Amino acid sequence: MKTLYLVRHGKSSWEDMSHQDYERPLLEKGIRRTRKVALFLKEKNVKPDLIISSHAQRAFETAGIIAEKINYPVDKIHIERSLYFSGPEAMESLIAGLDDNLKEVMLVGHNPDMTNLANVFLVDKTDYLPTTGVVCIRFDTSSWAEAFIAPREISFVVTPKTL
Numbered sequence: 266m267k268t269l270y271l272v273r274h275g276k277s278s279w280e281d282m283s284h285q286d287y288e289r290p291l292l293e294k295g296i297r298r299t300r301k302v303a304l305f306l307k308e309k310n311v312k313p314d315l316i317i318s319s320h321a322q323r324a325f326e327t328a329g330i331i332a333e334k335i336n337y338p339v340d341k342i343h344i345e346r347s348l349y350f351s352g353p354e355a356m357e358s359l360i361a362g363l364d365d366n367l368k369e370v371m372l373v374g375h376n377p378d379m380t381n382l383a384n385v386f387l388v389d390k391t392d393y394l395p396t397t398g399v400v401c402i403r404f405d406t407s408s409w410a411e412a413f414i415a416p417r418e419i420s421f422v423v424t425p426k427t428l
Contacts, residue, residue: 303334
């Protein structure tokens with residue numbers, strides 16, 4: 266079995282227009298909502314072997330808040346530039362190339378890519394994965410390269426508003 270967590274970053278700030286897009290931080294509201302989702306993940310005993318985050322500040326902050334809550338070492342979060350608006354194909358390639366020794370992996374990225382990737386797996390498609398939304402997919406396979414053709418189930422979809 267392989268488990269994949271798709272996480273959209275928390276609600277971010279548009280306040281300082283001098284920032285590049287990738288420099289935008291989380292809003293306090295985004296931090297609070299991410300903590301709420303992180304607590305849910307802790308209660309679900311989520312223990313990824315690897316957390317991979319976009320290099321954008323808002324994504325990395327989201328990954329860090331979740332990591333702290335679920336006792337994953339923040340300094341072990343892997344930064345992956347291809348999670349920053351590279352399209353679902355880049356994320357599919359990233360997933361297919363994961364080390365098969367990893368059983369659970371969390372990806373923290375951006376819309377529309379996270380919504381598009383989630384919809385590859387969701388039976389009930391979503392128009393929009395909200396900020397700090399998480400989709401958990403379990404694949405009946407021992408190989409990440411086979412994840413997209415393996416039998417799978419959606420374990421949960423959670424957003425701050427559903428908690």
